[in-house]
Structures are given as structure tokens and as C-alpha cells.
Amino acid sequence: MASYTTVALKAELNERGWRLTPQRETILQVFQNLPKGNHLSAEDLYNHLSGEGENISLSTIYRTLKLMARMGILRELELAEGHKHYELNQPHPHHHHHLICVRCNKTIEFKNDTILKTGTKTAQKEGYHLLDCQLTIHAICPACQRSLLPL
Amino acid sequence: MASYTTVALKAELNERGWRLTPQRETILQVFQNLPKGNHLSAEDLYNHLSGEGENISLSTIYRTLKLMARMGILRELELAEGHKHYELNQPHPHHHHHLICVRCNKTIEFKNDTILKTGTKTAQKEGYHLLDCQLTIHAICPACQRSLLPL
DNA sequence: CTCTTTAATGAGAATCATACACAATCAATT
DNA sequence: AATTGATTGTGTATGATTCTCATTAAAGAG
Ligand SMILES: [Mn+2]
Ligand SMILES: [Mn+2]
Ligand SMILES: [Zn+2]
Ligand SMILES: [Zn+2]
Numbered sequence: 001m002a003s004y005t006t007v008a009l010k011a012e013l014n015e016r017g018w019r020l021t022p023q024r025e026t027i028l029q030v031f032q033n034l035p036k037g038n039h040l041s042a043e044d045l046y047n048h049l050s051g052e053g054e055n056i057s058l059s060t061i062y063r064t065l066k067l068m069a070r071m072g073i074l075r076e077l078e079l080a081e082g083h084k085h086y087e088l089n090q091p092h093p094h095h096h097h098h099l100i101c102v103r104c105n106k107t108i109e110f111k112n113d114t115i116l117k118t119g120t121k122t123a124q125k126e127g128y129h130l131l132d133c134q135l136t137i138h139a140i141c142p143a144c145q146r147s148l149l150p151l
Numbered sequence: 152m153a154s155y156t157t158v159a160l161k162a163e164l165n166e167r168g169w170r171l172t173p174q175r176e177t178i179l180q181v182f183q184n185l186p187k188g189n190h191l192s193a194e195d196l197y198n199h200l201s202g203e204g205e206n207i208s209l210s211t212i213y214r215t216l217k218l219m220a221r222m223g224i225l226r227e228l229e230l231a232e233g234h235k236h237y238e239l240n241q242p243h244p245h246h247h248h249h250l251i252c253v254r255c256n257k258t259i260e261f262k263n264d265t266i267l268k269t270g271t272k273t274a275q276k277e278g279y280h281l282l283d284c285q286l287t288i289h290a291i292c293p294a295c296q297r298s299l300l301p302l
Numbered sequence: 303c304t305c306t307t308t309a310a311t312g313a314g315a316a317t318c319a320t321a322c323a324c325a326a327t328c329a330a331t332t
Numbered sequence: 333a334a335t336t337g338a339t340t341g342t343g344t345a346t347g348a349t350t351c352t353c354a355t356t357a358a359a360g361a362g
Binding site for chain 2 (some may be wrong): 311312314320332
């Protein structure tokens, strides 16, 4: 679960002259305790925290999500139109990809070891420092195929 | 080049009770004539067309891009923060993926036959109708690694 | 070709996710 | 305990995308 400790986060932040704040620690913990297959938008996270009595401003939420994605701690996902979703960026055995229905946004996660290898190799070949590697499949789910609704 | 003819577009549209308009035809042609490796945002497309004397409204541009992505004619790409980019969705020998620097948005295209096979198989297994399948690698390019700028 | 139906367009206003500005706070370091 | 500048919260701004609605014009029928 807690593949990423508070201590490790603090170390990585301080190394760059940044700081570990209670807000950042709390947000990381939310993602670490998030059930498998869940993905949170900025607003989802804000509401989740508010429900727990944790009052972290939306600005800080947005800043933290972006920061952690840039650090490679979180993955930024485009699972629906209009807003991003986030989840922990986990290594090998937990690393996965997403099959998304473009009409109803139903999302299925699936694993494939080859893809991560391909991503790692490709980044390395170009001298890029890998942060995340995700296969996104856009498709229409069985239910939506049957539906007569347009688009 | 013109893997997708105007006639085919018209047939596919009419089949669903929709119409082939001069605007839709023009927009498809722009993408078909776009040099390899180019990606257009809605505004890019709008400016490109304006430059050619083609005056298609931004509303229509947005509607058409979304429509064609939903039809599987265009791919919707997240190559930069804040707005989408589009390119033709081409089959096998031209199908490719993207390695993106999250700091400067420099993008490199690369090919990998296995990924498309994986995507096709995964969609099929779940009964989804495949529209697009793209591996997105988020990373930091060599230049940005050297840069001292934050984030 | 003409007529009818209704999808599509253009112009502008509305939305809403996200970024920004800035004064107050507080984490890190000495 | 004092210093320094990164971070936060509040409110405001931005900007990509969508919506509204009157007008236009494809598609299909006759
Ligand atoms: Mn996931
Ligand atoms: Mn491309
Ligand atoms: Zn669906
Ligand atoms: Zn870069």
C-alpha cells in the first residue's frame, strides 16, 4: 500500500528546496488509501477531504495534484471530458492502463507488462526521464453501442 | 494519403442521419494534407483555415473535431496543458504513439506494432468497439532536465 | 427541379476547470 | 529564537469549450 512514505516525500521535496506541508502529506495519504480502481478529480478530492473535516483549499488541491504529477508520484488521467483524474503512479505489479467508453466514460483497468517496458525503453532511447506511461484505449462500450442516442 | 475519401465520410454520416457539409469536408481535408508529425488544436485549425480564406466558425470547428473523434476519424491527443490536439487516426503502418516532455511539451512520435494489437485485443475481449489506442509517455526531455527552472 | 424536414452553422453569451495575485502563514535551516 | 522564502487561502481572472437560438441548407421524397 504505502509504497511512498511521508519521509520519502519530504526528502524528495527538500532536495529541490521545497517543503513538506500537512496539506501535501494529507493528499498523498488520500491517494494511498484509495481503493484500487478509483480515480479522483480535483473536485472529488476536495469533497472527499471536506467530508473528513480536512479543509484544504481548492487552489492548494490543484497545485498539489500538478506538483505530484510532475514529480511522478501521481498519474494524470484523461478519463472524461472536461477534467482530469488522478491516481497513484505505482510501479510494476500494480502498473495498469485504461479502456474508456467515450460516451458514458465507463472505465476498465487492465495490465500489460510489455507496455511499461516499451515506454521505459523509448524514453531511455531519447534521453527522457520517464514519469508515467499509459495506454489509453478510447472505445464504445457494449451498452452504449446498443443505445440509440446520438454521438 | 487520402485514406478517407469525402464519399466515405458522406456515407458514414448519412448512415446515422447526419449530413456532409462543406465545413466538414474542408476540415477533413486539412488533416489529410497535414504534414506527418503535425497536430492541430481547435484554434490552430481555425487560424489555418482563416489563412486560407476559409471562414468556418470556432463553434463549428469544436463541434466537428469532437464529432470526428467520436467517429474514430480523428484522434484526440493531450499533448499540452490546457487544450487538446488532433490528428488523423490512421491504421497500421502509420499508427503511432507519443513521448511528451511535461515541461516544454516537446513531442516525439514513435511506432510499436505490439501496442495496437494489445489495444485491439483488449477492446475486443470486453466487447468494446475500438476507436483509438494511444500510448502516452510523460517524461522530461534532456534539455529540461538540465534546466534549473522549477517544476 | 421543388418542397419538406430537420441537421448544421455562425455569433455571441455562458460555463467551468484551472490558474493567478497577494497578503498572511509557517517549514526549513542557522 | 530568528530568518527566509516557499506555501497557503481567498478572491478574482483566464481561457478552452459548450450552449442558445435564429438562420441556413443537406437529404430525401415526389
Ligand atoms: Mn487506474
Ligand atoms: Mn502524432
Ligand atoms: Zn458506454
Ligand atoms: Zn522539455
